[in-house]
Amino acid sequence: MTEFRSNNSGPRVREIASVTNPLVKEIRALHMRKARAETGLFLAEGARTIAQALDYGFAPEMLAYRSDPAVAALCARAAAGGAQLLEVSDAVLEKISQRDNAQSAIGVFRQRLHRLADLDPNSAPLWLALEGVRDPGNLGTCIRTADATGAGGVILIGSTCDPFGIETVRATMGSIFAVPIYTAEPDEALAFVRGWSGVSVGTALQGAIDYREAVYAPPTLIVNGTEQSGLSDAMRDACGKLVKLPMRDGVESLNLSVAAGVMLYAVRERL
Ligand SMILES: C[S@@+](CC[C@H](N)C(=O)[O-])C[C@H]1O[C@@H](n2cnc3c(N)ncnc32)[C@H](O)[C@@H]1O
Known part of the structure; x- marks a missing residue:
């Protein structure tokens, strides 16, 4: 009633x-x-x-x-x-x-979603882009950590899980309201990364240098790959540099949100 x-x-x-x-x-x-x-x-x-x-x-x-x-x-x-x-x-x-x-x-x-055309790279020193993120917990944690490190926004590339799904929103612990979320089709994102005015850093397991040896400058854009197959070949080529987080022999990879979190903090400290 x-x-x-x-x-x-x-x-x-x-x-x-x-x-x-x-x-x-x-x-x-x-x-x-x-x-x-x-x-x-x-x-x-x-x-x-x-x-x-x-x-x-x-x-x-x-x-x-x-x-x-x-x-x-x-x-x-x-x-x-x-x-x-x-x-x-x-x-x-x-x-x-x-x-x-x-x-x-x-x-x-x-919901509020933004387009890449409205993103001003110089409005923040640090940005995070995620290619094809699938896991709502990973996405929510990335948004929460981007908020904690003062990133200007999170860019979702291609087909991803829904940033407004309840599991993602729960995992953001409120940061969904603080961090602008941008969406982009893969081709649009590739052109955007190629034209990035600052430093664009892809995180990858192969063909990459130790993240502690790379030089970062604002605005830095960190680009992470999917949980399953990692960064696409086209995105690897588009990024200005590729870095890896060293792991003990035999460890396949880090969880996406852990890798993004380490990178956000590491880059922020070096800007
Ligand atoms: C679970 S991993 C993907 C693993 C996938 N099998 C691969 O070959 O890339 C998801 C994403 O987290 C980041 N990542 C995970 N471990 C990393 C590491 N040790 N160094 C750099 N990036 C890492 C990368 O962006 C990667 O695309």
């Missing part, structure tokens, strides 16, 4: 107790990439993450929350930003989050 509650001093609140409410179904559908692509919306959970979103100018379109004084201030901020408030039962929160012990609040946000 859905009810509306309002008074003169507070925002209009919609109360939803039933998991079969059609709006619950619509919000829940945002776990699917197809629904996110069709609506341009995505989910982010947790009072802290939603507060971060508001700090970065992302007001949720809807905020579903459990009645609790601890989220009152957050609800007021979200409502002031235009959010529809949905006061829901624990069962509804769990249904929406698809998790037992759901967080106290879940926001529905509008």
Whole structure:
């Protein structure tokens, strides 16, 4: 059952107790990439993450929350930003989050993606590009580490996992709202890397020099390859230099997000 509650001093609140409410179904559908692509919306959970979103100018379109004084201030901020408030039962929160012990609040946000044409390399000393990243945890961790190291943005090349999927968003721990995400087709990205005004560094296992021996200067663009096959041959050629993180004999490779994290910190220290 859905009810509306309002008074003169507070925002209009919609109360939803039933998991079969059609709006619950619509919000829940945002776990699917197809629904996110069709609506341009995505989910982010947790009072802290939603507060971060508001700090970065992302007001949720809807905020579903459990009645609790601890989220009152957050609800007021979200409502002031235009959010529809949905006061829901624990069962509804769990249904929406698809998790037992759901967080106290879940926001529905509008996606923001940027084009390479709008990227100014000189607006930040450090950038990260990922070719064909497939694993949502890897992508989320890369975005989070790019945020921590002050990178200007993360560039997603070609077909990748969805930066607005719930697993990726969870792994970013709020950084999805802080770090601009750019998307590019492979050919566009190759031309972009070839024309990069600063230092472009591909990370690769073969034909590369030790990352500690390379010279970096701002703006530096770090380019990582896919989890399965690594950097494409065309991207290897496009990068100004190739570096590797030395490993003990017999180790196949590092996890993508670990390699990206080491590189982000190493380059930042050397700029
Ligand atoms: C899991 S690795 C890919 C392994 C793949 N089998 C290959 O041959 O490249 C994913 C990405 O992480 C980065 N990476 C992993 N280990 C690395 C290392 N030791 N040195 C440099 N980059 C590394 C590279 O960008 C690589 O494309």
